[in-house]
Amino acid sequence: MRPLVTLVALASVIGSAAYAETPLERGSYLVNTIMTCGNCHSPKGPPSVVAGKDFSGGLRFDVPGVFDVTAPNITPDKETGIGTWSTADIKKLMLTGVPPDGKPIAVMPTGFYGILLPSDLNAIVAYIQSVKPVSNKVPAPIYHVPIKQEVIPWAEKPIDPAELTDKVKRGFYLATIGHCMECHTPREKGELVLSRMGAGGQQFPGPWGISVSRNITSSKTKGVGAWTDAEIKRAITQGIDKDGNKLNGPMGYAYYAHMTNADLDDVIAWLRTVPAKE
Ligand code: HEC
Ligand code: HEC
Structure with a gap:
């Protein structure tokens, strides 16, 4: 019995050490x-x-x-x-x-x-x-x-750390500081239309021509509601959409590729809760 207990204790020390970042x-x-x-x-x-x-x-x-x-x-x-x-x-x-x-x-x-x-x-x-x-x-x-x-009503004050024990809230926090919705929400006269959060439609000129941010709400027809988690993860980290087509800038795919799997899972869990917009 004794060695087993020691092993379990050791495993938990290693486990928590992996999360202790400076x-x-x-x-x-x-x-x-x-x-x-x-x-x-x-x-x-x-x-x-x-x-x-x-x-x-x-x-x-x-x-x-x-x-x-x-x-x-x-x-x-x-x-x-x-x-x-x-x-x-x-x-x-x-x-x-x-x-x-x-x-x-x-x-x-x-x-x-x-x-x-x-x-x-x-x-x-x-x-x-x-x-x-x-x-x-x-x-x-x-x-x-x-x-x-820009005033982003849900980002005006620091999140309560207690909320970060919840997977969806953690995803919401990461997606907010990652300003996903600043690109993926339509603008009118330069202002974000927050009631259509995630509906896409902004144009981004660049070396790639003009890319248009896509609908990333939970809509099953227009958004990513019918995508699997793996498909969404591939889009975010590799810039490849559901049909296998390459996505263009300015989204920082190569940066997201270095996120932990747990953080990506949390962002996707939150995306699934974004109200569908057509
Ligand atoms: C979407 C593009 C974009 C992102 C993402 C971004 N910045 Fe900036 N940042 C800018 C631009 C553009 C300016 C200057 C705008 C201007 O001069 O009006 C700026 C200005 C700054 C300045 C002021 C510097 C100066 O000399 O005036 C700092 C500091 C800064 N950014 C830090 C950061 C940090 C840290 C991050 C990430 C947490 C970040 N920025 C993310 C585009 C960005
Ligand atoms: C700087 C602007 C910008 C930011 C920030 C950004 N995106 Fe994007 N995203 C785009 C654009 C533009 C496209 C479409 C590119 C194209 O069509 O080639 C896109 C495509 C996507 C796609 C593929 C959707 C489809 O239908 O093919 C997903 C999923 C996605 N983004 C999710 C996110 C998430 C999640 C975040 C935050 C972690 C994020 N994006 C941050 C601009 C951005």
């Missing part, structure tokens, strides 16, 4: 998977050109008459990155979309980040402050209209 590990995991920061902030191009340039500035978003902004260098480089920002400056930007110069920024989905657990927000900021400084100056933003942060 804040930097947690920050790295969130930034490099579900939150896809690099999908916007890292340069795109042939790998030899961009190797070692992670987070040093990336995509340009040019909406004529509205703004022309480039995702800045967020490495700790003091001249061209955010090396002179305080921890509080970065946290404020993450939660309000307002940088130290007081001019609200565009594009970055900060309206979804209010739901972050304080521990996760701290981990993300600590990780970003720990990456290698890279010198790379990106063009300054141009705003033709005043920018205001």
Whole structure:
């Protein structure tokens, strides 16, 4: 009897050790998977050109008459990155979309980040402050209209950690900080139509032509309601749809590919609860 008990005890120690991440590990995991920061902030191009340039500035978003902004260098480089920002400056930007110069920024989905657990927000900021400084100056933003942060009613305050024992709530939390619905909800006059959450229909021009975000509600005919879990997982992590066709950007498939299976399962469990929209 004795050895068995010891083995079971040991197994549970190993089991919990596998989940004990340091804040930097947690920050790295969130930034490099579900939150896809690099999908916007890292340069795109042939790998030899961009190797070692992670987070040093990336995509340009040019909406004529509205703004022309480039995702800045967020490495700790003091001249061209955010090396002179305080921890509080970065946290404020993450939660309000307002940088130290007081001019609200565009594009970055900060309206979804209010739901972050304080521990996760701290981990993300600590990780970003720990990456290698890279010198790379990106063009300054141009705003033709005043920018205001999107209000996402379900993301205005940190989630209650007690809710995260529930699989669907965990999926909801991850999908919120992953801003899935910022791309997958239609916009009218630039504003998200939240009553049609998940119905898709936004256009994304890019090197791939124009992709249109799809309906990812639980609708069996228009959404992913009739897809298996494995099919949804393949779409998210490999960019291949139910019929085997390749999906285009800007969705960050390669980032989601590094999510844990458990986290992917939770996101899918939540997607299944998103009310069907035709
Ligand atoms: C959808 C694209 C996108 C994603 C995802 C994104 N950002 Fe950004 N971010 C931007 C853009 C674009 C700007 C600048 C907008 C402007 O100048 O108006 C910006 C600005 C910033 C700034 C301010 C830097 C400066 O010099 O003003 C920081 C810090 C930042 N992002 C960090 C992050 C972190 C950390 C993540 C992931 C948790 C993230 N961003 C995710 C697009 C994105
Ligand atoms: C930056 C915008 C963006 C973000 C963020 C995003 N998606 Fe997508 N997604 C798209 C676009 C655009 C397509 C369609 C691409 C195409 O047609 O080639 C797509 C396709 C899909 C598909 C395939 C659906 C079908 O009918 O083929 C699924 C499933 C999906 N996304 C789920 C998600 C989930 C879950 C998240 C969050 C973890 C997410 N997406 C985040 C833009 C985005």
